[in-house]
Amino acid sequence: MASASAASVTFRALSKPSLKSNVTSSLKIVSLGWRKNGFPSLRSSQFRISCAAKPETLDKVCEIVRKQLALPAEAELTPESKFSAVGADSLDTVEIVMALEEEFGISVEEESSQNITIVQEAADLIEKLVQKKPEA
Amino acid sequence: MGGASAPRRLSGMQKQVLALYRGFLRATRSKSPDDRHRIESIVSSEFRRGARQVDRKNFLYIEYLLRRGKKQLDQLKSPDTTGLSSLHFVPPSQSMGSRK
Known part of the structure; x- marks a missing residue:
């Protein structure tokens, strides 16, 4: 498990080499988080690697x-x-999505907001919507 | 109900409730920060109370609450509405103090 999480963090470090200190701290947190899940779920990262x-x-x-x-x-x-x-x-999830909408100046549709269950999914959706949004 | 790892599959009625909640939160955005905060806490506690106290199989009652909520939401959408439990009106010039 430890090696798996290290691999993922390295990947992130490659994409953003300037955040050295952040990366080390997230290494610890990431492995902690996965302990709960039992195994690192690759489903979302594979599915969304393009965005x-x-x-x-x-x-x-x-x-x-x-x-x-x-x-x-x-x-x-x-x-x-x-x-x-x-x-x-x-209800909390609705609140989170609404707060995200305001923070990023986007509008999340009913349907897609119900599919958000993890932070990563929310972030990916936001990026997609922010890109779509015409520069104001 | 639903353990932490269980996939969240919502019934039609649950979706309606969440949509209503979303509608309320959206409507509060047009209010002044103070009003907004007050309304939000009322709305939030009302929904949470419902979630805690109302039996999920009590469809008739939930439908009633949904209908009532929709009417309240329509009222809240009026720019003159600044409160929920007690409706008082202020001149439009003041109530338009929206964020953004």
Whole structure:
């Protein structure tokens, strides 16, 4: 498991070499997060590899999720964290999506917002919508 | 219900409730920050109370709540509405103090 998470983090480090310190800290968090899932789910990363979200977007999404759920600072939250695993019910998810909409100035359709269950999915969707949005 | 790892599959009624909640939150965006905050906390606690107390099989009652909620949402959408439980009106010039 440890090696698997290291591989993923290396990948991220390659795509963003400037964030050295961030990367080391996320290494710890990522492996913690996966302990809960049992195994690193490759489903989403394979599926979305073509439109992987920028680290800034991921960070911002994490920040908003933390704020919405009033998560304590020590609570672990990774791109693979399920909203439901960090204590969000469906109402919370609606709130999170609404907060994301405002933060990024986008509009998430009803249908797609119901498919968001993890941070990564939210970030990917946001990137897609932000790109689509004409520069204002 | 639904464990943390279970895939979230929502019933039609649950989707309606969530859509209504979304509608409320969207409607509050046009209010002044103070009103907005107040309305949001009322809406949020109402929905959460419903989620806690109403039996999920009590379709008749949930349908009633949905209908009532939709009417309240229509009222809330009026730019003159600044509160939920107690509706009071302010001149449009003040109520237009929307964010953004």
